[in-house]
Amino acid sequence: MLFKATTVGSALSGALSALAASVDTTLVAKAIDPCAAIAGQKWVAPKDVRACFTSFKVDPAIKANIIDVSNKTLAFHTSVNFEKLAPEPFSADVHEDLLADFARITRTTYPSEFELHIDMSRTLKRLNDGHCVYINSCFDSVFLSFVPTPLVFLTDAFGVQNVHIAPEAFTVASAEFADQIDVWQTALPGNLKGKLSTLSGAKVLLINGRNPLEAVDANALITGSFQGLGTRQNTFFATYNLGSGGFTYAMGNFGQMSLPLSDSVTLTIQRVNSRTIDTITLPYRSRVATTATWTDTTSFRKNLCVAQPGTNGVDLSGADLSRRDQPARSISPVAKFQQQPNISPTDRQRHAMNVILDTAPKLDIALPPVLTPANPVVGSAGVAQFFMLDDKKTGVLALGSFSDNSFDGLERAMLSGLQNLKSAGATQLIVDVTGNGGGFICLAHWLHRIIVGPKSTTFPQAGLDTMARAGPLAQLVVQRIVENNADPLDLLNFNPLNWQFPNGTHFTADHDWLQPPVKRVINGRQDAFSPRMADQCQPFDMDPPAQALFNPKKVAIVSNGRCASSCSLFSITMAKKEGAKMVVVGGRKSVEQQYCGTVGGQSTDFSDMDTEIKASTTVGLKNNSLAPPDFLTNSVQGITWRLGFGVQNPNEPEEWQNHPADVNLPLTAEIVNNPFAIWKQIAKTVL
Numbered sequence: 001m002l003f004k005a006t007t008v009g010s011a012l013s014g015a016l017s018a019l020a021a022s023v024d025t026t027l028v029a030k031a032i033d034p035c036a037a038i039a040g041q042k043w044v045a046p047k048d049v050r051a052c053f054t055s056f057k058v059d060p061a062i063k064a065n066i067i068d069v070s071n072k073t074l075a076f077h078t079s080v081n082f083e084k085l086a087p088e089p090f091s092a093d094v095h096e097d098l099l100a101d102f103a104r105i106t107r108t109t110y111p112s113e114f115e116l117h118i119d120m121s122r123t124l125k126r127l128n129d130g131h132c133v134y135i136n137s138c139f140d141s142v143f144l145s146f147v148p149t150p151l152v153f154l155t156d157a158f159g160v161q162n163v164h165i166a167p168e169a170f171t172v173a174s175a176e177f178a179d180q181i182d183v184w185q186t187a188l189p190g191n192l193k194g195k196l197s198t199l200s201g202a203k204v205l206l207i208n209g210r211n212p213l214e215a216v217d218a219n220a221l222i223t224g225s226f227q228g229l230g231t232r233q234n235t236f237f238a239t240y241n242l243g244s245g246g247f248t249y250a251m252g253n254f255g256q257m258s259l260p261l262s263d264s265v266t267l268t269i270q271r272v273n274s275r276t277i278d279t280i281t282l283p284y285r286s287r288v289a290t291t292a293t294w295t296d297t298t299s300f301r302k303n304l305c306v307a308q309p310g311t312n313g314v315d316l317s318g319a320d321l322s323r324r325d326q327p328a329r330s331i332s333p334v335a336k337f338q339q340q341p342n343i344s345p346t347d348r349q350r351h352a353m354n355v356i357l358d359t360a361p362k363l364d365i366a367l368p369p370v371l372t373p374a375n376p377v378v379g380s381a382g383v384a385q386f387f388m389l390d391d392k393k394t395g396v397l398a399l400g401s402f403s404d405n406s407f408d409g410l411e412r413a414m415l416s417g418l419q420n421l422k423s424a425g426a427t428q429l430i431v432d433v434t435g436n437g438g439g440f441i442c443l444a445h446w447l448h449r450i451i452v453g454p455k456s457t458t459f460p461q462a463g464l465d466t467m468a469r470a471g472p473l474a475q476l477v478v479q480r481i482v483e484n485n486a487d488p489l490d491l492l493n494f495n496p497l498n499w500q501f502p503n504g505t506h507f508t509a510d511h512d513w514l515q516p517p518v519k520r521v522i523n524g525r526q527d528a529f530s531p532r533m534a535d536q537c538q539p540f541d542m543d544p545p546a547q548a549l550f551n552p553k554k555v556a557i558v559s560n561g562r563c564a565s566s567c568s569l570f571s572i573t574m575a576k577k578e579g580a581k582m583v584v585v586g587g588r589k590s591v592e593q594q595y596c597g598t599v600g601g602q603s604t605d606f607s608d609m610d611t612e613i614k615a616s617t618t619v620g621l622k623n624n625s626l627a628p629p630d631f632l633t634n635s636v637q638g639i640t641w642r643l644g645f646g647v648q649n650p651n652e653p654e655e656w657q658n659h660p661a662d663v664n665l666p667l668t669a670e671i672v673n674n675p676f677a678i679w680k681q682i683a684k685t686v687l
Ligand SMILES: *[C@@H]1O[C@H](CO)[C@@H](O)[C@H](O)[C@H]1NC(C)=O
Pocket: 067, 068, 071, 072, 075, 099, 102, 103, 106
């Protein structure tokens, strides 16, 4: 543009040199301000994002604040002392001493706030507990870094397992990254230049010169979210999930990173029907993944790095709120990271949730049309899609989440879809919960109840008994609510009116339910919890059918293991109480595959606990020395607020009890990421 401009008449030359000067200043500013250099851009190089992130020096006050808020919030997290050393079969997977970690992080000097963030993030991820995740939107998923070659783990006709570039890789990448695909086409060497499509399905012999399984295992150590090693290994690979708007494609931890830590990857591959071995290097490219905007470091810090509305709790005193139509906590930065569709503020206020967090949001990358199941049965809606298989006896419920835009809508869809399958002749059922990160607790109870009918395992409650942690501050909150009638509108989690005894008797408004606390010694540490308590899901706000819809022994629940939270509550009760068949697809043969993980009981986060503490002048415990201060940063600290008791060992948490799959279905090139093909095989071989 400037070249053209220099050819115009001299009358403009003064203005032009002014323009040139201002451009120069911008260029200089960009050169010295690494955050200006990535401002307003959709795609950038990961190293340019790192240059911005690593330019933030550690402010000791901010560091102390992050540690203080997380540490004090974890006094409400049920699992801190259990996670110091989990029992078998998870002792090798979960052994993190958080109190020692916070002391270590306090002592450590970091070259920049970014390195501090990575340590905080990975420390919490080592719990392998998708409820207890630390996120800072100054760094996490500001950009997501992609390569166009998501991987899958396939078993061949001889039972040999290999890493492959996903057969659908190019179809997915060329649609989703249409504006960037040329960069990768050009990056390919010699005769492969421009032939990215020929890489789809290729066998991967080496990743960065090493056995691909080393990369899978290295990722399993840092990815977090699930206790089971097999599940964390599977997280490396691409998979599918059903979102509100249809089936989506998840790139996996190799294909997509939430922090800009890799600039490129070198793959040694053998393409389909090729005898040659090729070595290619593909750059990671970072795509902006925040709606926040900035022009330079100052605005980046202001708009992305400091506390935003909803980061901290709110004082509800004097608020004119009615529980149903005036949600108290409508703005939730945590929502971006909850692995579920967007939910309404009203449902968020009304219904307790159990859902995992991830440092990357769920995306709506499309599952290619040829892989997407067609002709859903009438009654399908949002994350609940129903299908009839050709055998005319197997119905399928694909359930991407236990949450959707409308709680009532999902509740209705679950019932009408299953009833329609039954009327269409289904006598057996496959429930596909691949990538289901949980959602509303009572919808997990509802689905269990409507499938198996009324019986002792579904009434007075269809889930697990739970316990909350009864730290000194939690005890004070309940005491203030009960003694001061501090929560007349019943907006608080700690309000006894929301809970009941396991026998179905509701707590009364004056029931100080943390007294006396149940004392336990866990891994050598004194701890205290509430007595056993249960969710008030029943009576449901819709009438459940009087009879079972399906024989639970003719129900198979299938996933890649990534079924968490409310999805675990549903799967565990169906497996351990009703005898449903649990199927995991994919995974290394030598590793036991867990059919779910991160059970919890009810999950929440710092902002929610902060509201419980601030709540009103009558609770007013923010001044207590045990109360976490407000976050100064744009951070989230997730917790398990109630923890479910076990089915087989009823006095210990279900969280670290075994959830082995009954069947581990190997993934082949023919069925991988093809839900319909997977269901057909399960109908044939499992049910
Ligand atoms: C974290 O909290 C515990 C109390 O639960 C306290 O003893 C410890 O000093 C705190 N650690 C840091 C680093 O502040």
